[in-house]
Amino acid sequence: MTVLHEKLRGKDTGYWIIQCTNPLTHKRTTIRRNPKTDAKFKTKRSAQEFELQFLKSSMDLNMKFSGLFEDYCNYLEVHKSGKSLIDMKSRYNRFFVHLKNKKIVNIRESDMNLIVRDMQSNGYHSSYINTIITTMKILMNFAVKKGYINNNPIANYPKLKVAKTNDDLKFWTPEQMKQVIESIPEVYKTAPDVRQIQHIIRFGYFTGMRYGEIRALRWKDIDFNNNIININNHISKHNTERAGRKNGDYHQLVMDDDTRAVLTEIYENHKKQPEFTNDCYVFHSATRGPYFPLAATTGNKYMMKLAEANGLKHITFHGLRHSHASYLISIVGLSEAEVADRLGDTVAVTSKTYAKFFNQARVRAANKISSHKLGF
Structure with a gap:
């Protein structure tokens, strides 16, 4: 993941830097200049543009699904309720764990198809399968937001039609x-x-x-x-x-x-x-x-x-x-x-x-x- 810092003190006062951590090696890198021009980042926009290029050329190609999941869990710990984190971990362990070593740039609709078919064969209700589809979309949207990928590959994946029948109506006399x-x-x-x-x-x-x-x-x-x-x-x-x-x-x-x-x-x-x-x-x-x-x-x-x-x-x-x-x-x-x-x-x-x-x-x-x- 990358973190953009503004106007540091000392010799770099007034300039922006980029700090990033490789999800595979956990090695921390600080970028103060554009290596092609040797110019410092005078504006936030110039830093963001290089940050995006850096992500596409290095982190995007390496990050695995497990790394994305870990990053999202860290986000949930800070911004959401404890139940959201528990639910996410449960769904990951039950339905997504087989994707843990797959690079997120290689995630395709076919991966979602396999998950849906497996759930159908195990008797899961269509409404719950749709919940898992939504969960996957949330994870991949997070990857786009963080700049790990350009587009969500399953953004248009259709949900299953849920046909309610009288057998679904549960009631008490x-x-x-x-x-x-x-x-x-x-x-x-x-x-x-x-x-x-x-x-x-x-x-x-x-x-x-x-x-x-x-x-x-x-x-x-x-x-x-x-x-x-x-x-x-x-x-x-x-x-x-x-x-x-x-x-x-x-x-x-x-x-x-x-x-x-x-x-x-x-x-x-x-x-x-x-x-x-x-x-x-x-x-x-x-x-x-x-x-x-x-x-x-x-x-x-x-x-x-x-x-x-x-x-x-x-x-x-x-x-x-x-x-x-x-x-x-x-x-x-x-x-x-x-x-x-x-x-x-x-x-x-x-x-x-x-x-x-x-x-x-x-x-x-x-x-x-x-x-x-x-x-x-």
Whole structure:
């Protein structure tokens, strides 16, 4: 890697130098003059231009994939969370380690093809394979940014098409939800926020709202007088609050009795706090306070622990949305249009996503009709 230094003191005051380390020999080199002209680098631009030439003529041709990976990990240690580094090392050891001795200038789309085919043969889901494709692109983009290569050779590598089927929909039945809710006091008996855990799991199931929408919900969005929840914003997994929902504009949700009861209970507790205002988050961080939303990973952590404690299949927090839809279709008996309106989706998307549930409802309807034979 190279480091550009500006205006050093002493005899070279006012001039730029280039310091670089060979990733193979780890030998450190300091360049103070252009060896072709013997001229010092008076401007940053002149130093950068020579630096790029130097990289192309030496480091670019020698750096192996393992060196690039080590360089990127060093970057993650400084600029990203610890989880990012752990995830990167795990993916490297599982999918990229066979490339460690390959020079990065020789990386081609064919290398990505081999990784994808191997993952497919081992039964990895297309969505996770796409994650690995993205990871490889990130690494090669980093190589371009550092000047190790001119272009990312897999920049245009296409992701796999992910076709969701009804078999992909993981959900809990109302009976399982009741079991989970009742287990929370015991599962989280040492946690300071047991009630909040119950509240957010119940709320997610009663409304079918996405986790990012729930995280962004503030008391000013709750209209108790008109029984309306205004979904005006969502928070991404990268903790960026954005207007509207994940897939479109804002949405209004009319509260049913169960949803209103949960929100009323939370509101009665929150308004007693001296720092309470309508700008407080409905579901806020237990450690940072009412003006900070829940962490991006909190909801899924709750779901995983509760699934294990109750011996149920693992579902993500988004699985509560599917559980809610299943309940509306299979138990309540709402139509496709009514379910779509409740979830804030189009009828076409709702019909396709929950086709299995609607087909089951249609079969039950036909059986009910059959039980009342007209006799003529």
